[in-house]
Amino acid sequence: MKKTFTGGVHPPGFKKLSRGKAIKQAPLPDEVFIPLAQHTGAPCEPAVKKGDLVKTGQLIAKSDKFISGFIHSSISGSVTAVKNSPHPVLGGCKAIVIKSDGKDERVEMDAGGAVKDMVRRAGIVGMGGAAFPTHVKLSPPAGKTMDTFILNGVECEPYLSCDHRLMLERPKEILEGAMLIMDALGLKKCIVGIEANKPDAIEAMGSAILGFKNSGCDFQVVSLGVKYPQGAEKQLIKALVNREVPAGGLPFDVGVMVNNVGTALAVYEAVKLKKPLYERVVTVTGNIVKEPQNLLVRIGTPVRDLIRFCGGTTKDIGKIIMGGPMMGIALHTQDAPVIKGTSGILVLSGEEADKRSWDPCIRCGKCVDVCPAGIVPAHLGICAESEDFKAAQLYDPFDCIECGACAYVCPSLRPLVQWIKWTKMRLRGTEVK
């Protein structure tokens, strides 16, 4: 029986739309909109101004705060503005707008220093979607000892196939990146977790680790049960090494470090190729997209350009989602740009997009059965619905990983994740009115 965690759901995958398509370079955009906030942590301050000429890979924004990420230009050209622009998550955000000169002249990053310094200089953040600054992960608090590195190749969201293609096409570089991370933390053991629905990737990574036999590290590829959200950090750790990250804790609390395969690749490129993070693989897909595929996209490229490059759509667009259908964020405009955490652009038609209103909770318990975090989403939903946030505290709202499994199965179509997110904001006092 395949390793897995308790709970979870099985939404239809639709990965066949794009998993067979090799990564293709998207055409250079005419104009990019690079937001100053595209990672977990403090937004950056611009290091350029209107009129400046920039090269690809040049530093254009940085922050003094530790939990933040440097930002680099993704094309060469001139800065036409530093202004408020559409942002996929925030709605609007200050962004550096650069008009391409078509030449794509590159500039290398400064080398030297420890791996974590280079990672910081390269602006690397978690590529699985959460965009947490990687150099922070490489600097665990004193006293936290770790023994295992987990490479997350699960990609459990339906439709997405960018990590799948990376594992097929660049397995060696991913593992080189993993080695750099392990050396930085003094880890000797690495487990690569891949869902069983990617047998070719399991084979590719399985062959690639043979080349690392004499590296001094122990590599292992493990095939995991196909279930959403198998790729969620805590669930992945539970399935692979049977350790439970405590409520409110982080992986280092159980001696584990987890990184997405795309992040490992970015670390390799930064350290060995002196290339900062200015492009990433994005799966542009959907049943109504004419030519769904996996594209290597420059950060700041408007979504509109990508959809056009894929031939447009066969039906009117209902929703455009940044990410996957379970946790992705619905965009309000096609002018929203690709940012560092954009693993996919999913286009849904009006019929595919669920927009019905909801019924009272019938207490069927399906949400409880599927919840990977072991809480009772129904209770949180009822509390939020009556705005009784004090009562909501009794039901562990902060244990929720916001995976969406509960709302997916709810027969009453209740917006449980939305309510729980709101509850968390109210309890933290961070609600934006």
Place this chain on the structure above:
Amino acid sequence: MTQNNLIVSQAPHVRSGDSVKKVMWSVVFALIPAGAAGVFIFGMHSLWLTLTAVLSALLAEALVMWIRKRPMSLSDGSALITGMLVAYNLPPAAPLWIPAVGSFVGIFMGKQLFGGIGRNIFNPALVGRAFLMASWPVYMTTWSSPRWAPDAVSTASPLSILKEASGHAAGGNLPDYLDLVLGNRAGCVGEVCIIALLIGALFLLIRGYITWHTPVSFIGAVGILSWAFMGDGFLKGDWVFYILSGGLVLGAFFMATDMVTTPITRKGQVVFGLGCGIITFLIRKYGGYPEGVSYSILIMNAATPVIDRFVRPGKFGGRKK
């Protein structure tokens, strides 16, 4: 095509396709075999009882929705289930005004006064039944034998025979196991044919709308306690008989599993089932009634909010507190 009127709403953006309607109508479907058996065993009057109860339930629901100025929810199927269960809990010779009143009270008092679907504490069908038992006890305990039995008029149900005989061997009056499984005995319209009930229950189990937790805990508790204490001597009880008699199978699979009025966690459901089993046993052995299933469920319904307040699913990493 460029187009900017995009739908912006929260994740998840896909759903499993389940709906309240699907859940409720599945239960209706699962209840049909038991009702059909009731008609076959006791005659056409069983059908009229069921239809009257269903119509009365729908009427009560429509009336309240109209008073509350809410959109009509009749098609979700939940009132239909209440009607069927009220009828299934009646002796087959009950006059038609009995289910008419009982069903109406069940929906009105047991469900709508609490706020409608999802908000009631007590099982509406059982509220109706309890009301009928208290108001017209004679009609509610006047049993009939199956159509083909020689003494077709007033008879006694197996559990009431045992109650009279105070647990001692009641002689050859009692049906055997096969009779009990097929429903060849006196009893309520929908409770007697065990095999029809199990077929329906199996359908719901496969669909995933009920799980084994409540029925196994409930029936298991009754079985073990009957085996221990309901015979001539310790551990000499005829537990098979006690499991197949009365309304236990109907109650354990179709009423103690009612989603709204029972605990939301599986662990909580085990607690619920055990509680029902223990109370059923106590009423059967020491109480004034021969059967305790309905009251045990109603009592445990009252305990459900407390069970839900304290029982956690407990699947992942310890709680901070």
